[in-house]
Amino acid sequence: MNAYEMALVQLRTAAKYLNLEDSIVEILSRPKRELQVSFPVKMDNGKVKVFTGYRVQHNDARGPFKGGIRYHPLVDINEVRALAMWMTWKTAVLNIPYGGAKGGVACNPKEMSKSELERLTRKYTMMISPIIGPYTDIPAPDVYTDPQTMAWIMDTYSQLVGYRVPAIVTGKPISLGGSAGRSTATSRGVIVAAKEAAKAFKREMEGLGIVIQGFGNVGANAAILAREFGAKVIAVSDSKGGIYNEKGLDVFEVLKHKERTGSVVNFPSAKNVTNEELLELPCDILVPAALEGQIHKGNAKNIQAKIVVEGANGPTTPEADKILFDREIMVVPDILANGGGVLVSYFEWVQNLTNLYWTENEVNDKLDNKMRDAFLQVYNIAREKCVDMRTAALILSVGRVVEAMNIAGYFP
Numbered sequence: 001m002n003a004y005e006m007a008l009v010q011l012r013t014a015a016k017y018l019n020l021e022d023s024i025v026e027i028l029s030r031p032k033r034e035l036q037v038s039f040p041v042k043m044d045n046g047k048v049k050v051f052t053g054y055r056v057q058h059n060d061a062r063g064p065f066k067g068g069i070r071y072h073p074l075v076d077i078n079e080v081r082a083l084a085m086w087m088t089w090k091t092a093v094l095n096i097p098y099g100g101a102k103g104g105v106a107c108n109p110k111e112m113s114k115s116e117l118e119r120l121t122r123k124y125t126m127m128i129s130p131i132i133g134p135y136t137d138i139p140a141p142d143v144y145t146d147p148q149t150m151a152w153i154m155d156t157y158s159q160l161v162g163y164r165v166p167a168i169v170t171g172k173p174i175s176l177g178g179s180a181g182r183s184t185a186t187s188r189g190v191i192v193a194a195k196e197a198a199k200a201f202k203r204e205m206e207g208l209g210i211v212i213q214g215f216g217n218v219g220a221n222a223a224i225l226a227r228e229f230g231a232k233v234i235a236v237s238d239s240k241g242g243i244y245n246e247k248g249l250d251v252f253e254v255l256k257h258k259e260r261t262g263s264v265v266n267f268p269s270a271k272n273v274t275n276e277e278l279l280e281l282p283c284d285i286l287v288p289a290a291l292e293g294q295i296h297k298g299n300a301k302n303i304q305a306k307i308v309v310e311g312a313n314g315p316t317t318p319e320a321d322k323i324l325f326d327r328e329i330m331v332v333p334d335i336l337a338n339g340g341g342v343l344v345s346y347f348e349w350v351q352n353l354t355n356l357y358w359t360e361n362e363v364n365d366k367l368d369n370k371m372r373d374a375f376l377q378v379y380n381i382a383r384e385k386c387v388d389m390r391t392a393a394l395i396l397s398v399g400r401v402v403e404a405m406n407i408a409g410y411f412p
Helices: 003-018 024-030 077-093 112-132 147-161 185-200 218-229 251-261 276-280 317-327 340-354 358-386 389-408
Strands: 033-042 048-059 063-073 100-106 137-141 209-211 230-237 241-244 272-274 286-288 307-309 330-332
Touching: 003 024, 003 077, 003 317, 003 389, 024 389, 033 077, 033 112, 048 077, 048 112, 063 077, 063 112, 063 147, 063 340, 077 100, 077 340, 077 358, 077 389, 100 112, 100 137, 112 147, 112 389, 137 147, 137 340, 185 218, 185 286, 185 330, 185 358, 209 218, 209 276, 218 230, 218 251, 230 251, 230 276, 241 276, 272 276, 276 307, 317 330, 330 389, 340 358, 358 389
Parallel strands: 063 100, 063 137, 209 230, 209 286, 286 307, 307 330
Antiparallel strands: 033 048, 048 100, 230 241, 241 272
16 A cells, blocks of 8 residues: 555545545545656766656645655655645644645655755756745655755745745745744654643653654654653664664764764664664654654554654554554554644744744744644544544544635635
8 A cells, every 4th residue: 555545545534434525535535736847957977867756736725735845766646645635634633724735856865965956956946836836835844855955945936036935935944034943843743742642641751761763853853852851762763773772862872873873773782673673662652753654554563652653754554553543552643743844834934924033932832832732632532533543633634624625615
C-alpha cells in the first residue's frame, strides 16, 4: 500500500462516521490540481541533468493551499498526493485558515553541492510559479529543504513578479521575514502532544522514557525539548542506524558525535541498534520522526511503547493502526502531532502580511495553546465515539472541510 492508498483508506474511514455522500468522498479523494514538471539543471561538472518535480494542491475550501517541498530520491506523484491530502486535514484539525498542498523534487540532495541545489531550487520555483502565491499557495520546508531553500524560492518568485514577496513562503530565515520559533516548531508541537497524551494516562513527562526514530531537525529538536520537559531520551536513530541506553542519552553529546562522524551510530556508552529494533524497544513514548510506513502489520504487535506520537508524516499504516488500537496503545496521529510546523508557518504568514512581528515566547505560547486545544478536541471525540485518535482527528478535520465546501456551494 503506497502513501496515497493509505490516505484514501483513512478518508473513507472518516467518511463512514460522518455519513458523507459518495460525491463528497469522490471530491476529497482527488486533488484539485496537480502539476508535474521536468526541468534541466547545469551541474558543477558542466553536464546537464533533467529533474522531475511536483506540486499537488488538494483542497482550498478553508483557505489558501499550504504545504512543504521535499527533496528526496523517492519522491513520486502518489507520495505528494498523500502528503497534500494530509496537509488539508492537518490545517483543519488545528483550525487554521488553510487548505492542503505539497511539493517535491526527485533528487538526492546529499550528493549535490550548494550551488547545484540553488540552481535546482530556482528552476523548480520558476516552473511552479504560475500556481503559487501569497494568497493562493504558500510552500514551506520539508524533508531535506530548509530556510536557505525557502530564501531561494522567495527571491526567485520576487524577481519574477518584480517586487519583494516575503509571504510567498514560510520557514524563511529571520532576516528575510521568518518567524521566531519556526526552526523548532514541529518538534515543540510533537512534545506538547506527547505531554498531553501522557496526561491522558495520568502521567507527567518527568522521568518518562522516550525513543525517537529519525535524528534530523524534527527528531533532534524533539529530543532536546523532551529533556527540557524532564523526560529521558533512551534511544535515537538516523538513516544509518540507532543507539540505545536505557539509563538515558546525553542528547547534546549525541549531536556532537553525529556532527563529527555523520551518524549517531557508535556513540560511546550506548548500544547500536537497527532502525527496526529501535521501534520495538521498551519505552513510554515512541516518536517515529523519519519517513512513512515505518510501523506496519509486520511489527505493530511488537511495539512496546504506551504512546506513539507521529513526528513524521504517515509513519503508521492503517493495518498497524488497528493492531495498536486493539492493544490499547495510543497513537497521536501526524495530522495532529506534527502540526507545530504549520502552526508557526501560519503565524509567520500573518506576520509577513501585517508587518507586525512577535517574540519567540509569544510564538511558543500561541503554539502551545493551539496544540493543547486541538489535542483535547480530538481526544474527546475519540472517547465519545470509541475510536482511535487518528479516526477522531479525521472526523474533526474532514468534517470542517466538508462544512466549508457545503456552505460555499459549488460554482456555477
